[in-house]
Amino acid sequence: MRGLKLGVVAVLAAMGAAASAAEITVSAAASLTNAFKEIGAAYEKEHAGDKVQFNFAASDPLVQQIAKGAPVDVFASADQDAMDKADSLKLLAAGSRKNFASNSLVLIAPLAATLPIKGIADLQQAAVTRVTMGNPASVPVGRYTKHALEQAKLWAAVEPKAIYGTSVRQSLDYVARGEVDAGFVYATDAAVMKDKVKVIATVPTETPVSYPIAVIAAGPQAAAGRQFADYVLSSSGQAILAKYGFGRP
Amino acid sequence: MDSFLAEPAWIALRLSLKVACWATLLDLVFGVALGYLLARKRFPGRELLDALLTLPMVMPPTVLGYYLLVVIGRHGPLGAWLQQTFGINLIFTWQAAVIAAAVVAFPLVLKGARAAFETVDTQLEQAAKVLGISPFGVFLRVTLPLAWRGVLGGTLLAFARSMGEFGATLMVAGSIPGKTQTLSIAVYEAVQAGQDDTANLLVLITSVVCIVVLVAANKLTPNRNPQA
Numbered sequence: 001m002r003g004l005k006l007g008v009v010a011v012l013a014a015m016g017a018a019a020s021a022a023e024i025t026v027s028a029a030a031s032l033t034n035a036f037k038e039i040g041a042a043y044e045k046e047h048a049g050d051k052v053q054f055n056f057a058a059s060d061p062l063v064q065q066i067a068k069g070a071p072v073d074v075f076a077s078a079d080q081d082a083m084d085k086a087d088s089l090k091l092l093a094a095g096s097r098k099n100f101a102s103n104s105l106v107l108i109a110p111l112a113a114t115l116p117i118k119g120i121a122d123l124q125q126a127a128v129t130r131v132t133m134g135n136p137a138s139v140p141v142g143r144y145t146k147h148a149l150e151q152a153k154l155w156a157a158v159e160p161k162a163i164y165g166t167s168v169r170q171s172l173d174y175v176a177r178g179e180v181d182a183g184f185v186y187a188t189d190a191a192v193m194k195d196k197v198k199v200i201a202t203v204p205t206e207t208p209v210s211y212p213i214a215v216i217a218a219g220p221q222a223a224a225g226r227q228f229a230d231y232v233l234s235s236s237g238q239a240i241l242a243k244y245g246f247g248r249p
Numbered sequence: 250m251d252s253f254l255a256e257p258a259w260i261a262l263r264l265s266l267k268v269a270c271w272a273t274l275l276d277l278v279f280g281v282a283l284g285y286l287l288a289r290k291r292f293p294g295r296e297l298l299d300a301l302l303t304l305p306m307v308m309p310p311t312v313l314g315y316y317l318l319v320v321i322g323r324h325g326p327l328g329a330w331l332q333q334t335f336g337i338n339l340i341f342t343w344q345a346a347v348i349a350a351a352v353v354a355f356p357l358v359l360k361g362a363r364a365a366f367e368t369v370d371t372q373l374e375q376a377a378k379v380l381g382i383s384p385f386g387v388f389l390r391v392t393l394p395l396a397w398r399g400v401l402g403g404t405l406l407a408f409a410r411s412m413g414e415f416g417a418t419l420m421v422a423g424s425i426p427g428k429t430q431t432l433s434i435a436v437y438e439a440v441q442a443g444q445d446d447t448a449n450l451l452v453l454i455t456s457v458v459c460i461v462v463l464v465a466a467n468k469l470t471p472n473r474n475p476q477a
Contacts, residue, residue, distance in 0.1 A: 061441040138442040163423050179340050
């Protein structure tokens with residue numbers, strides 16, 4: 001009995017200790033996975049004691065989680081739409097929203113693919129049966145793709161072939177495994193799997209692919225969160241983003 | 250009425266029912282055969298086979314989904330063979346969803362069938378055999394009728410489990426509205442996109458279907474306490 005009590009006290013103490021350190025929770029778009037992990041490690045080195053934990057997913061579900069009360073301090077989105085949603089739900093700390101990076105949309109195919117796809121117009125070919133993209137309802141890369149295909153008057157032809165991914169990284173995985181003929185991802189994602197996918201073309205987008213970051217008003221570590229957001233915008237943060245192929249905001 | 254039935258929620262429900270029916274049918278055939286084998290035949294590695302076949306019950310659906318993706322994917326051993334021999338591509342089809350659901354729910358039929366067959370008095374089977382009925386006839390006319398409640402209970406549970414399959418299905422069948430987007434995946438997509446109204450409707454439908462199936466399964470499983 002005594003042992004049990006001691007055990008409970010020890011566990012509670014350990015939990016308390018973990019909670020009292022400045023633990024910043026960052027919800028970030030899936031395309032930022034590699035770059036943000038490195039930025040997080042660099043930030044932790046410069047701010048001893050602070051811990052950064054990441055929650056990577058498509059931008060829209062991240063907004064939904066925050067809206068439902070997830071304890072998030074910083075939100076980085078892959079498009080302005082998702083950040084606008086967060087803004088309209090009054091989740092953002094006033095004045096904290098800033099653009100921090102840019103990217104481009106690319107059409108990719110498995111490295112070993114033999115289909116003669118040279119651009120988005122070739123997706124109309126009957127031989128092309130499966131094209132992956134993010135779900136336009138919840139994934140920014142899907143929205144960029146849909147708008148670009150609509151503008152090129154190709155959406156009606158490509159939509160029946162669409163395999164929706166729950167994030168840009170799922171679409172990337174489908175192409176890398178060769179389960180689809182082609183797919184739409186960001187240039188930075190394609191670069192992560194250079195040994196498995198090839199970039200066919202850069203796809204012009206209606207609105208530029210720009211990434212906003214903001215501090216969450218109700219975040220448990222708002223001050224530290226602000227510090228992390230500033231670090232992403234600083235020259236050190238920007239250098240890491242550039243290393244992974246992201247453009248200036 | 251037509252427009253009502255064309256709502257995405259009902260399309261997803263119809264697809265889920267279709268997938269669950271096929272998966273349950275597959276499970277019933279293989280579950281009864283293997284359940285009988287495990288209950289009646291003595292052979293080396295019997296318990297190991299039972300354990301292997303029960304694995305899907307305890308393994309995370311994502312692990313099963315990954316196994317399936319590796320095996321039946323375009324470059325998987327089975328997937329590549331099917332593609333070259335028959336031109337069949339399973340990934341991202343509703344048939345892939347059937348396979349995923351069938352694998353995940355299989356142990357429920359197997360366990361129910363094995364337990365049910367083990368409770369059947371072998372003397373009755375012997376008597377039937379003495380009266381000149383063929384072995385398959387004995388199975389159909391004596392063993393199965395005596396074990397059917399247990400088999401059916403497990404089958405209904407498998408149906409309910411198939412209806413709710415998510416992880417493995419998403420990995421091998423994807424989420425294509427009207428083609429592979431089952432109820433549980435439609436719920437996930439609706440929540441991701443912040444469409445709470447759609448999510449509420451879908452969740453309600455799913456809950457009602459599951460409750461109906463569970464009540465039916467309880468009614469059919471052998472009553473352990475007849476006095477109560």
